[in-house]
Amino acid sequence: AGPPQGAAGYDAFVALFDQFNSWKTPKAVDGIVDYSPATVARRRAELASFQARLPDFAVARWDRHQQVDYLAVRAQMDLQDFTLNITKPWARDPGMYIDDLQRLAYVDLPLDAKARAPFQARLKSIPAYLAQARINLDSVAADYADLAIHSLSNGDGVGHGMPYRSVEPAGLIGWFADLRARAATQQPDLLPDIDAAQAAIAGFRDWLVTSRPGMTTAAGVGKPAYDWFLHHVRLMPYTSDEIVTLAERELERHWANYATERHRNRNLPELELPKSAEEYEAQLAGTDAKIRKWLKDEEIITIPDYIPASYQEVGFNAPWVVRPNGPMFWEQVQFRDVSPDHLHATFPGHRFDGMTGRRVTHPIRRHINDSGRTEGWGFYLEESAVQLGLFDDRPRTRELIYIFGLFRAARTIGDVKMQRNEMTVGQAMEFWKEWTPYLDDNVARVDAGIYIRRPPGYGMTYTIGSIQLQKMLVDRRRQLGEKFSIKDFHDYLMNTGRLPVSLLHYDLTGNDEEVRRLWTHVPLAKAMQTTGG
Numbered sequence: 135a136g137p138p139q140g141a142a143g144y145d146a147f148v149a150l151f152d153q154f155n156s157w158k159t160p161k162a163v164d165g166i167v168d169y170s171p172a173t174v175a176r177r178r179a180e181l182a183s184f185q186a187r188l189p190d191f192a193v194a195r196w197d198r199h200q201q202v203d204y205l206a207v208r209a210q211m212d213l214q215d216f217t218l219n220i221t222k223p224w225a226r227d228p229g230m231y232i233d234d235l236q237r238l239a240y241v242d243l244p245l246d247a248k249a250r251a252p253f254q255a256r257l258k259s260i261p262a263y264l265a266q267a268r269i270n271l272d273s274v275a276a277d278y279a280d281l282a283i284h285s286l287s288n289g290d291g292v293g294h295g296m297p298y299r300s301v302e303p304a305g306l307i308g309w310f311a312d313l314r315a316r317a318a319t320q321q322p323d324l325l326p327d328i329d330a331a332q333a334a335i336a337g338f339r340d341w342l343v344t345s346r347p348g349m350t351t352a353a354g355v356g357k358p359a360y361d362w363f364l365h366h367v368r369l370m371p372y373t374s375d376e377i378v379t380l381a382e383r384e385l386e387r388h389w390a391n392y393a394t395e396r397h398r399n400r401n402l403p404e405l406e407l408p409k410s411a412e413e414y415e416a417q418l419a420g421t422d423a424k425i426r427k428w429l430k431d432e433e434i435i436t437i438p439d440y441i442p443a444s445y446q447e448v449g450f451n452a453p454w455v456v457r458p459n460g461p462m463f464w465e466q467v468q469f470r471d472v473s474p475d476h477l478h479a480t481f482p483g484h485r486f487d488g489m490t491g492r493r494v495t496h497p498i499r500r501h502i503n504d505s506g507r508t509e510g511w512g513f514y515l516e517e518s519a520v521q522l523g524l525f526d527d528r529p530r531t532r533e534l535i536y537i538f539g540l541f542r543a544a545r546t547i548g549d550v551k552m553q554r555n556e557m558t559v560g561q562a563m564e565f566w567k568e569w570t571p572y573l574d575d576n577v578a579r580v581d582a583g584i585y586i587r588r589p590p591g592y593g594m595t596y597t598i599g600s601i602q603l604q605k606m607l608v609d610r611r612r613q614l615g616e617k618f619s620i621k622d623f624h625d626y627l628m629n630t631g632r633l634p635v636s637l638l639h640y641d642l643t644g645n646d647e648e649v650r651r652l653w654t655h656v657p658l659a660k661a662m663q664t665t666g667g
Contacts, residue, residue: 135654137193137201144200147191148497151207154184155501158214165238165256166263169224169270178218185211185657198644202637203498205369205652209634210502212366213589215658220359224270226351227587228282228342231267232306235260235335236285239309240297243320250321257327261334268341275353277552277559279346281583286339291576292462294584298453306335353586354555358665362658363590368506369634370591370598371648374550377594381546384597385569388539392571395533405470405530407461411454414469418450421472425481428524435482435624441489448486451479466572467538471531474538477519478512482624487511490628499631505592507632510599513542517600537571542596544569549585549593559586602635603627609643 157180160167188211193204217223223230238256245253289302296302303309310332317324355363357374364370364377372380408414422445429435442448452468452475455461461469468475477483487508494500516535525531548562557565563578585593611618626642633641640649656664 137196137204137653138189138191139194140190140192142191144191144196144203147200147204147207150184150187151498151501154207154211157184158210164259165252166259170266174218174224181211181214181218185215198646199641201649202633202641205649206502206633206637207498208655209367209369212658216359216363216367217589219658220355220363220662221589222273223587224267225273226271226275226353227278228267228271228274228338229278229285229583229587231264231338232282232285235263235331236306236309239306239313241313243313243316243324245321254324254327257324257331260331264334264338267338273351274345274349275351276349277353277586279342279349281559281579281587283339283342283346284579285583286335286342290580291457291574292464292580293455294580298455307332307339310335352555353559354553355590357554359662360550360553360590362656362661365652366655366658367589368504368591368595369636369652370506371602371636371651372598374554377598378547378550380601381543381550381594381597384601385540385543385547388536388543389569392533392536392540395529395536399529399533402530405534407466407469414454414472418445418472418476421476422448422450422481425473425476425524428522429482432522433619433621434522435621435628437482438490438493440493441486445476445480448481448489451475463541463570463573463577467534471528471534473519473525473528473531474516474534477515477524478538482628483512483515484508487628487632491632494629494631496631499633503632504595504634506595506599506602506635507627507638508599509592509596510601510603510635511627513538513596514600514603541566541570541573542600545581545585546594546597548582549591552582552586553590559583562586599635602639606635606639606642609639609645613643613645 160169160173160177188204188208191204193201196204238253241253285305287305287307289304289308291302293302299312303312310328314325314328314332317328354360360374364372364374370377408417426437429437450472452465452472455465457465464475479485491500491503516538519525520532520535525535544566548557548565551557552559552562559579559582562582563575566578566581567573567575581593607620607623610623627638630638630641636648636652640646
């Protein structure tokens, strides 16, 4: 095993990636992607032609930074291979179609003439789209079916990725009722097409409910496929067994920290929920200003001039919502102190990270977005902020940091075990609630749905990605000694691209301990034949 020793140069490799990157997102007609068997078979053949060219390149003679790019691109092709041949969401997950249509219902009305035509074309296509979905969905997994049936007629209780409504619409059916009510006063010419779409969606729900007894296959990909995915797509230096062991240790460590922090703070008042939107907004503004000052004063990271100066422009993660049954899990933490989630999701977490990422100009790296790097970074920031002193004057907030850590570690275990078919969605939810203060059914269900339905391993990348970043920091500090700068380390992460952390580790340090193992490549089809998958 080792880098390919072909003849083609790096420029030709970039050209191959450009072709692949343009191909990888299926083209939609009237907003609808064709997942018919003939189209899927054609895409499998097209992908194989891309993969067949990978040995042609002189990777062994490239510098390490170019070798990193090769491994990143190979992993992107392996991801497409896995999707086309293992996860197959168009055939196994009715939620794929529901998600697609629910986003359509979020549109703001009225639409101008330019936007109206494509939107109406999509509405008109829904009956045929869902009729084809019934044909495509020939191997629906039990957990996928149950999640889809729930999401058709029930709100998720979280508002994940949705526009705000004071009363959350009841699933896809409720969102189309919301769309119809708005169209009735704002754009009534759309009503016939919305009515036809609503009838098709109700029919799809009825079909799912009637067909559910025969939908009995497991949702997870199984242990052999999961371990292949970890090595070839996630480019992780760990097996799934090792990831469970690491997560169990993190779960115990965070619980120990939470317990001792609670004891340390036993004589302090508990953090209370704010009583109004104004109180919450003031907390947001104060926390954002505090974090920005800390980042600058303590030389944690560079804040580029193009980053907006106000939190309203950058955005924030949890709007003020008054729920009939009280705040859900994320709000229980966020409303008490916005700091943990603001660090993770906003500044200098995901929103900041996204703004810097859009400035990356590298022809390959600007197009890759690995969750081990992005979610690992968000989670890494939380406990790093504790160690770097941000919460020295907010001792009760440190408890919230450890609660987040608990949930991420528990999710890692549940993520692995759901994909290895050792836990159902319901069992993962119960496990998470046993270990995580404040956790409610709705957040547990939404997260379980996300992590069983996305490409495998997304849920574990928070904890494991953070561990990898910590290891990378250690190796860089030991390499540079007193010349090490944590600001330079963080700036490198912001400005280099969102590649898997194992590749960034090699790219920055030259330490090839992990990358050496990644050169061993077993094609997916061969791996599944060997394991009987």
